Amino acid sequence: MTLDLSLLPDGGVAWLDASGEHADVVLSTRIRLARNVEGYAFTPRARDGERLRVLAQIRDAAPHVASLQGNVLLRVDELGTAERQLLHERHLVSKELAGLEGGQGVRTGAALMLGNGVSVMVNEEDHLRLQALRSGLAVTDAYRAVERLDLELGGRVPYAFHSEFGFLTACPTNTGTGMRASVLIHLPGLVLTKEISKVLAGLQQMGLTYRGLYGEGSEVVGNFFQISNQTTLGRSEEELLDGLARVVQKVIEREEEARRVLLRDAGYIIEDKLWRAFGTLRYARSLSLDEAMNYLSGVRLAVGLKLIRGLSVYTLNKLLIFCQSAHLAYAEGRPLSEAEASQSRARYVREALANEAGAQE
Numbered sequence: 394m395t396l397d398l399s400l401l402p403d404g405g406v407a408w409l410d411a412s413g414e415h416a417d418v419v420l421s422t423r424i425r426l427a428r429n430v431e432g433y434a435f436t437p438r439a440r441d442g443e444r445l446r447v448l449a450q451i452r453d454a455a456p457h458v459a460s461l462q463g464n465v466l467l468r469v470d471e472l473g474t475a476e477r478q479l480l481h482e483r484h485l486v487s488k489e490l491a492g493l494e495g496g497q498g499v500r501t502g503a504a505l506m507l508g509n510g511v512s513v514m515v516n517e518e519d520h521l522r523l524q525a526l527r528s529g530l531a532v533t534d535a536y537r538a539v540e541r542l543d544l545e546l547g548g549r550v551p552y553a554f555h556s557e558f559g560f561l562t563a564c565p566t567n568t569g570t571g572m573r574a575s576v577l578i579h580l581p582g583l584v585l586t587k588e589i590s591k592v593l594a595g596l597q598q599m600g601l602t603y604r605g606l607y608g609e610g611s612e613v614v615g616n617f618f619q620i621s622n623q624t625t626l627g628r629s630e631e632e633l634l635d636g637l638a639r640v641v642q643k644v645i646e647r648e649e650e651a652r653r654v655l656l657r658d659a660g661y662i663i664e665d666k667l668w669r670a671f672g673t674l675r676y677a678r679s680l681s682l683d684e685a686m687n688y689l690s691g692v693r694l695a696v697g698l699k700l701i702r703g704l705s706v707y708t709l710n711k712l713l714i715f716c717q718s719a720h721l722a723y724a725e726g727r728p729l730s731e732a733e734a735s736q737s738r739a740r741y742v743r744e745a746l747a748n749e750a751g752a753q754e
């Protein structure tokens with residue numbers, strides 16, 4: 394099966410459009426609910442036939458679920474590695490569902506169902522991972538969408554539920570609400586002022602945790618941190634969401650303060666550094682992914698500080714995703730060596746910035 398991205402609703406990237414609150418600092422909010430279908434072993438222990446039956450149950454239920462009307466179903470297990478990598482780069486599937494983790498390969502029955510502003514990963518670590526992704530800081534909106542999907546689907550598919558523990562999950566850390574609420578936040582000011590470790594240590598005391606750009610086990614690149622709840626048991630969804638939103642508001646304030654301090658104490662050094670980042674992206678002929686991510690982070694900061702004007706956050710968001718290797722190979726229609734990918738990346742970034750002709754001081 395080949396992947397035709399034009400079939401995906403909004404290409405699966407409506408959340409990149411920078412329409413949400415604090416979109417210059419918060420790239421996106423994601424809420425996911427882990428659910429399992431009663432009567433089957435958890436995904437990692439299930440046999441192929443069981444996982445296929447789980448998938449069949451979701452397919453049968455979908456026409457009766459309003460949030461999944463007109464959905465697109467992608468059989469991830471029928472896609473090649475490059476295509477699965479592309480879905481992962483687009484933040485539509487986890488590394489685990491894409492079968493990109495530790496050489497284990499993709500599981501039979503692994504699928505992604507894209508609905509109206511929500512999606513379902515089928516046969517991830519849990520049978521179902523219901524998720525909603527939104528632009529900016531949008532905890533309530535994302536939760537409402539995923540809660541609706543949960544109620545509709547739960548009315549059709551029997552979930553594994555325990556009256557004392559709540560929703561049962563493959564990993565005990567998800568048991569209870571089964572919810573992880575996360576925001577992907579850009580914190581270059583706190584990194585440059587070296588305050589970031591204090592802020593990250595503080596998160597842990599509030600029952601939150603941080604991860605890299607691609608979630609569990611991934612590195613922090615381009616100063617993007619994914620902040621999410623650590624606890625899922627013993628507190629209501631509302632309490633967990635409220636706690637996350639309040640802490641993220643505080644982190645945004647500290648980031649803004651750090652940016653003010655940087656401008657006040659090292660204005661011309663920062664300005665020089667950020668314009669150099671822009672210059673490199675605008676004219677380089679070869680860019681590694683790390684370089685691109687770091688310079689894009691600098692330019693994003695420059696836009697936030699209003700040092701660079703006329704460059705939209707939407708363009709920067711798209712660059713962040715579309716300059717990754719599987720996206721470049723897809724656009725070129727063939728596999729690329731590392732050197733070719735670096736050249737293709739530089740060309741793509743150059744053209745995108747040239748098209749945004751208004752970028753100026």
Ligand SMILES: Nc1ncnc2c1ncn2[C@@H]1O[C@H](COP(=O)(O)OP(=O)(O)OP(=O)(O)O)[C@@H](O)[C@H]1O
Pocket residue numbers: 421422423425481484485486487488518522526573575576577604606607608609619
């Ligand atoms: N706020 C966010 N914006 C965009 N993508 C996100 C966000 N949060 C998580 N993701 C993406 O969702 C996928 C899963 O992330 P992560 O591993 O943190 O979550 P999870 O569903 O809680 O999985 P686990 O059970 O392994 O903890 C990753 O591809 C990650 O990039």
